Amino acid sequence: MRVVQFLQEPFPYYLDSDRKNFWFSAGLAAFVTLNLTLFLPMEWIHIQKWIITGIIIFVVLYGHIVWLPKVLPKLMAPESWTVGKYMLATFVQLLLIGWIASVVLFSLNLYPGLSFRIVVIYYFFNMALYGGISIIVFTFVIRTVMLKNNLRQAMKANEELRRSLSTAIPEPQHATPVVTIQSDTSETLTISTDQLLYVEADDNYATFHWIADGALQTRMLRGNLKNIEAQLDSPRIVRCHRSYLVNVSAIVQVEGNTNGYRLYLRDINIPVPLSRSKGPHVLQLVGHQPADPRLRPSLVRA
Structure with a gap:
């Protein structure tokens, strides 16, 4: 074994x-x-x-x-x-x-x-x-x-995250952006892009993971990730891996390994892979992403 x-x-x-x-x-x-x-x-x-x-x-x-x-x-x-x-x-x-x-x-x-x-x-x-x-x-x-x-890139991204979290200023309340995702089988999913954490693809299916009423919600739809990404159409939702989309504003910790990185998101302890090819772009967004006032420094993993 x-x-x-x-x-x-x-x-x-x-x-x-x-x-x-x-x-x-x-x-x-x-x-x-x-x-x-x-x-x-x-x-x-x-x-x-x-x-x-x-x-x-x-x-x-x-x-x-x-x-x-x-x-x-x-x-x-x-x-x-x-x-x-x-x-x-x-x-x-x-x-x-x-x-x-x-x-x-x-x-x-x-x-x-x-x-x-x-x-x-x-x-x-x-x-x-x-x-x-x-x-x-x-x-x-x-x-x-x-x-x-x-590891060096992950440490730099974490430093940017900590700086953003420690200086976060509550933003004015605006209408929560909501999108309706259409699947290949005519099923639909209406979801807030603020609540969405990540989307995981498996062949021709995509599983959505989001937080609602303080609990993790999941829903699987038939559809390829490229089509899902186009429908979400949000600068916060980016491709971090050939099989994953991630909400950049939900990232609270970055870890590095030999094959790329792992992203940890608010409210869950499930790592999302960040590939080396997507790493520079996503880490740059992490460093320049306005802090989400809902995130607390205590949520950051040590």
């Missing part, structure tokens, strides 16, 4: 921009090439092999990290990544690098006298040894960098 839980833990999908992932791919390729050059015979024919191998490593990594999510956005969604998925992806990368390098180097006759089978075995062994060690090292670097960055 512990192994299964570990494999299901959130894990960062590399770094948070194409530029950073470009340099990550280039750095890892250079690191493996340097290892091969230092620990194996430094003859010109070998140096040629290692340079070609480094180029192949870069192309495979960059294609997998940057371009594959553009082609398969659902499968490669950063917020869905776990330790197990990362390990599987790493294994696939090593297999792909080993196979492509074997074919290219054998075709260029850089292993004269050896059969293709021997070249494949030799390269897969080198990729497992040198490539595996390098990826493990870089993985720990990524995890540490992302965790520190997310």
Whole structure:
């Protein structure tokens, strides 16, 4: 059970921009090439092999990290990544690098006298040894960098929240904005956007969570999240995750982890995920959101 839980833990999908992932791919390729050059015979024919191998490593990594999510956005969604998925992806990368390098180097006759089978075995062994060690090292670097960055952003957002809560001034009472949501099955839900906490999507259904008469209310409607978001049409209700909408003015605490953030809302103790891709926008709104006078500092989680 512990192994299964570990494999299901959130894990960062590399770094948070194409530029950073470009340099990550280039750095890892250079690191493996340097290892091969230092620990194996430094003859010109070998140096040629290692340079070609480094180029192949870069192309495979960059294609997998940057371009594959553009082609398969659902499968490669950063917020869905776990330790197990990362390990599987790493294994696939090593297999792909080993196979492509074997074919290219054998075709260029850089292993004269050896059969293709021997070249494949030799390269897969080198990729497992040198490539595996390098990826493990870089993985720990990524995890540490992302965790520190997310924790720093969460702390900054919490500081803004505390400042807003401590200086909150009751606003004049205005009519509560109310919207009527139309589902795909002609069902309707009339709800106050002030009371709405978050909306959670599951395939073609969306579950609304709001506070009414001091208690948490829920209602499920058939409809996709994009359509729901358009009907709510409120600057306070924003997409925080591919499966969630959140009321920014209801956020009282932000926590960071390696895969993004968790948002805690007023009156409930249910964390709402905030993905890394949506993080900067939502955290900026948190920092500039006028404080809700109904929130008390005692509601903020320590």
